[in-house]
Amino acid sequence: MPVLKFEMTHRDPGSSARRGTIYTDHGIVETPIFMPVGTVGSVKAVSQQQLQHDVQAEIILGNTYHLYLRPGTEVLEAAGGLHRFMGWNKPILTDSGGYQVFSLAANRKLTEEGALFQSHIDGSKHLFTAENVMDIQRSIGADIIMAFDECPPYPSDYGYAKKSMELTHRWVDRCIARLDDTPDLYGYTQNLFPIVQGSTFPDLRKASCDYISSRGAAGNAIGGLSVGEPESMMYELTALCCENLPVEKPRYLMGVGTPWNILENIALGIDMFDCVMPTRNGRNGMLFTSQGVINIDNKKWEKDFSPIDEGIGSGISAYYSKAYLRHLVKSKEILGLTIASVHNLAFYLWLVREARAHIVAGDYFSWKNEMIPLLKTRL
Incomplete structure (x- = not known):
């Protein structure tokens, strides 16, 4: 059973913004929160000591795709998981690698089984499935782990977006089943967040929210936004998702964004954000x-x-x-x-x-x- 708990403590009377606390085995996270991106177990050019003292980060991200390719699960398990490997004793979230596979569109093939792709490092071929992505994230050992999903490109036609969303839903079920069949490796609990998809089509977004909500996860993520669509469309779809996701669970808007994007989306009811923008810029x-x-x-x-x-x-x-x-x-x-x-x-x-x-x-x-x-x- 999930040990992650979310306690909402305040609501803004003029908007849907809310103040809360997420409880994990590696400590608490106050929300709304921004999570620095540490793709390969390192936030670029920033030490863990700086993250803790100067940045005052409460939770950071790692990425399944990159950590799987290097240093690999054998090294991570020998180290006792990513927390010990990188010397970070606060919560970690790992992205499933779905977005990275999306970005490799020219060198990957999607099937019902999963995504066959070529490594950006050496061109070697690898297959990500719902099951082995959960296994890899078990080896990494993050407190919050993401379900494997397909992130459709923008723009997508309705038929493709619908098939992609349905594939993501089937993969969610397989992710949940795999986690139920496998133990936590390091003595603390990992919590799955499934991801809402549906491209820019409101009816698909609502259908995805309904399906994802029915899975009863500890929290829920909104994916497939901030991939090229106009800001106004991002806000409209985020508002729709927040209206249709459980109020008692944390909501994570993936890959967003500018400071003003963050403030606007907090007003819509988002609790968690990540983006490479602050370090890249x-x-x-x-x-x-x-x-x-x-x-x-x-x-x-x-x-x-x-x-x-x-x-x-x-x-x-x-x-x-x-x-x-x-x-x-x-x-x-x-x-x-x-x-x-x-x-x-x-x-x-x-x-x-x-x-x-x-x-x-x-x-x-x-x-x-x-x-x-x-x-x-x-x-």
């Missing part, structure tokens, strides 16, 4: 701050010796100046990538902490509407 010189967006490469920051962002509770963001970070980035110093990545992640975690405080205060909706134009400002 940071490595390319784009900083998200409490005052707006900075392109640190611009000459205007050359003699700006003020802190990057001293109001977000991050020592790194308050310690280093914009001028110094610009110098590091222009000089292609690795430290510049680290500072920018840590700052952006710290900002995202600050943002969701602020969101939680305003949900508790009962003024989230008005605060969100004031914050979004500020966050979008180009400094």
